[in-house]
Each structure stands twice: as structure tokens, then as C-alpha cells.
Amino acid sequence: METISKLPIALAVLFFVQAFLFSAVAGRRASGAISVYWGQNGNEGTLNETCATGRFRYVNIAFIVNFGSFQTPELNLAGHCNPATGSCRILSDQIRACQRRGVKVLISLGGGVGNYSLTSRQDARNLSNYLWKNFLGGRSASRPLGDAVLDGVDLDIELGSSLYYTDLVRFLKSHRRTRHVYVSGAPQCPFPDRLLGAALNTTLFDFVWIQFYNNPPCQYTPNNTANLINSWTVWTSSVRARKIFLGLPAAPQAAGSGFIPADVLTTEILPVIRKSRRYGGVMLWSKFWDDQSGYSTAIVSSV
Numbered sequence: 670m671e672t673i674s675k676l677p678i679a680l681a682v683l684f685f686v687q688a689f690l691f692s693a694v695a696g697r698r699a700s701g702a703i704s705v706y707w708g709q710n711g712n713e714g715t716l717n718e719t720c721a722t723g724r725f726r727y728v729n730i731a732f733i734v735n736f737g738s739f740q741t742p743e744l745n746l747a748g749h750c751n752p753a754t755g756s757c758r759i760l761s762d763q764i765r766a767c768q769r770r771g772v773k774v775l776i777s778l779g780g781g782v783g784n785y786s787l788t789s790r791q792d793a794r795n796l797s798n799y800l801w802k803n804f805l806g807g808r809s810a811s812r813p814l815g816d817a818v819l820d821g822v823d824l825d826i827e828l829g830s831s832l833y834y835t836d837l838v839r840f841l842k843s844h845r846r847t848r849h850v851y852v853s854g855a856p857q858c859p860f861p862d863r864l865l866g867a868a869l870n871t872t873l874f875d876f877v878w879i880q881f882y883n884n885p886p887c888q889y890t891p892n893n894t895a896n897l898i899n900s901w902t903v904w905t906s907s908v909r910a911r912k913i914f915l916g917l918p919a920a921p922q923a924a925g926s927g928f929i930p931a932d933v934l935t936t937e938i939l940p941v942i943r944k945s946r947r948y949g950g951v952m953l954w955s956k957f958w959d960d961q962s963g964y965s966t967a968i969v970s971s972v
């Protein structure tokens with residue numbers, strides 16, 4: 670009698686276990702996206718080729734290396750083209766081709782080399798106006814990438830002052846009624862980020878791709894996934910961005926430290942971090958290094 674009365678309970682348990690296993694398997698199917706930086710090495714394929722791989726949903730054109738103090742912002746795209754002579758306008762057709770494929774194209778401010786800082790709220794407004802007129806939905810005779818309208822602006826702020834990025838993000842987002850302006854950021858993994866921390870607290874960011882490299886206390890080190898996962902948990906429970914991405918070097922030489930072998934990423938890290946509802950996928954530095962390593966090809970079906 671006892672065993673019979675327990676049967677429905679056992680069946681119910683079995684049902685829930687199966688439902689759970691099914692959702693776990695379904696959840697393992699790639700739901701994230703890969704974001705990549707393009708622009709800092711002439712020998713990394715064209716923008717068109719980058720988008721045509723079908724592996725990247727976001728491409729950050731890197732970088733605007735000088736800005737602030739009301740100066741005319743300066744774009745540097747290494748060997749790809751020369752903004753000063755107007756030769757980067759050839760990218761307009763490629764940007765539109767990327768967008769037709771569903772790839773969002775952002776212009777990235779900052780990087781590890783350059784001279785940039787915002788000096789006042791007015792300076793932030795001046796930069797925002799410049800970006801709107803020259804890369805987004807506005808008009809200007811000087812548009813460095815021609816008339817293609819980019820999807821948004823990425824902040825990879827690694828130098829200079831932390832001030833007024835909150836204002837910059839608010840000004841950029843103030844164009845929302847005209848057109849959605851995506852705003853993303855690339856903080857370093859120590860939380861909170863020294864330079865972008867205040868701006869990230871605006872909750873206005875669409876995407877935050879955290880650099881889990883060159884920062885041993887919060888990144889992967891051989892056979893230690895705990896530091897990275899703990900740091901991911903702090904970020905995803907503190908920063909209210911639409912989606913948060915795990916930013917990684919695409920090859921061991923792409924950063925001083927923090928490279929994660931593809932099999933470790935797909936078996937030990939992604940299955941854990943993707944449980945966060947803010948999980949958006951993986952960011953890679955950079956297209957050049959990815960070409961050398963084949964990293965995105967190795968991970969794309971698991972992201």
C-alpha cells in the first residue's frame with residue numbers, strides 16, 4: 670500500500686526532474702552573442718569580412734583616441750584607412766552591409782593609448798553633439814566614416830579622468846526619441862571600475878563588456894575559475910545594464926594575462942555565468958587576435 674501511494678509522488682518527482690533537465694539542456698543552447706573590437710590592426714580583414722563571418726553580433730570600431738577639452742575628436746584606425754584624408758569613408762557601405770546582416774556597429778571611444786579626458790559638463794555635451802552629428806543620426810560635412818548611421822557609442826575608458834562620463838552617457842541617450850542610441854562600456858574587472866563606475870551607475874548602458882584580463886585578482890588564472898566567477902557575480906548583481914558580457918583576450922598574446930583556453934571557457938565557465946539573467950555573451954579583444962587563434966569559431970556554438 671505504502672509503495673503504491675508513493676507512486677504518484679515518484680512520478681511527479683520524475684516529471685519535474687525531466688522538466689528541469691530539459692530546460693537545462695535547452696538553456697545550454699547558445700543564447701548569447703559575441704562582440705568584437707575591430708580597427709586597431711590593419712591586418713585583420715575588412716569590416717565587411719568581419720561581419721560576413723556571421724560570428725559577431727556587435728562590432729566596436731576602435732578607437733577615437735583623442736577627445737575632450739573641446740578639441741575635434743581624433744579617430745585612429747591603424748592601417749585600415751586614414752581619417753585625415755577622408756579614406757575611412759569607404760567604411761560607410763560596409764557599415765550598412767553589417768547592419769543588414771543584423772550586426773550592430775558602434776564607435777568606440779578611448780582605448781589604452783591616447784589623450785582623452787572630459788573637462789566639464791559642457792565638454793561632455795560638446796563631445797556628445799559631435800558624435801551625434803558625425804557618427805550617429807545627425808548631419809555634418811566632416812563625417813569620418815561617411816553617411817552610414819552607426820548604432821551607438823562604446824566607452825573603453827582606460828586613461829585620464831573619471832569625470833563627466835555620466836553626463837556624456839545622458840547626453841547621448843537624450844537622442845533616444847529620434848533614434849535608439851546604444852551605449853556600451855568596457856570597464857576592467859576590479860569592481861567598481863575606477864573610471865567608468867559612476868557612469869555605469871546611471872543604469873543607461875545597453876551592454877557592458879567587462880575586461881576579465883590584465884587584472885589577475887578577478888580574472889581566470891590557470892586552473893582557477895573561482896576569482897572570475899566571483900567577480901562576475903558581483904558585477905551582474907550590482908550593475909543594471911541590459912546585458913553583461915564576459916570580455917576576454919582572443920589569443921594568449923592579446924593581453925598580458927587572462928586568456929582562457931576555449932575548452933575551459935565552454936565547459937567550466939559559460940555554463941555557470943550564463944545562469945545570470947543579465948548574461949549577454951562574450952566580448953573579444955580583438956578581431957586581429959581572433960584571426961590568429963580561431964577563438965570565436967571554437968566558442969561560438971557555446972556562447
Ligand SMILES: *[C@@H]1O[C@H](CO)[C@@H](O)[C@H](O)[C@H]1NC(C)=O
Nearest residue numbers: 715717721759762763766767
Ligand atoms: C560588403 O558586403 C556587401 C554584401 O554583404 C556588398 O554588397 C558590398 O559591396 C561589400 N562592400 C565592400 C566595400 O566590400
Ligand SMILES: *[C@@H]1O[C@H](CO)[C@@H](O)[C@H](O)[C@H]1NC(C)=O
Nearest residue numbers: 735736737738739740784785
Ligand atoms: C593632451 O590633450 C590636451 C588637451 O587637448 C593638451 O593640452 C595636451 O597637450 C595633450 N597632450 C599630449 C601629450 O598630446
Ligand SMILES: *[C@@H]1O[C@H](CO)[C@@H](O)[C@H](O)[C@H]1NC(C)=O
Nearest residue numbers: 739740795796798799800802
Ligand atoms: C565643440 O566646441 C568647439 C570649441 O568651442 C566648437 O568649435 C565646436 O563647434 C563644438 N562642437 C559641437 C559639435 O558643438
Ligand SMILES: *[C@@H]1O[C@H](CO)[C@@H](O)[C@H](O)[C@H]1NC(C)=O
Nearest residue numbers: 861865866867868870907908
Ligand atoms: C556604483 O554603485 C555601486 C553599487 O552597486 C557602488 O558599489 C559603487 O561604489 C558605485 N560607484 C560609483 C563610482 O559611484
Ligand SMILES: *[C@@H]1O[C@H](CO)[C@@H](O)[C@H](O)[C@H]1NC(C)=O
Nearest residue numbers: 889890891892893894930933
Ligand atoms: C592545471 O591542471 C592541469 C591538469 O590537471 C595540470 O596539468 C596543470 O599543471 C595545472 N596548472 C597549474 C598552473 O596548476
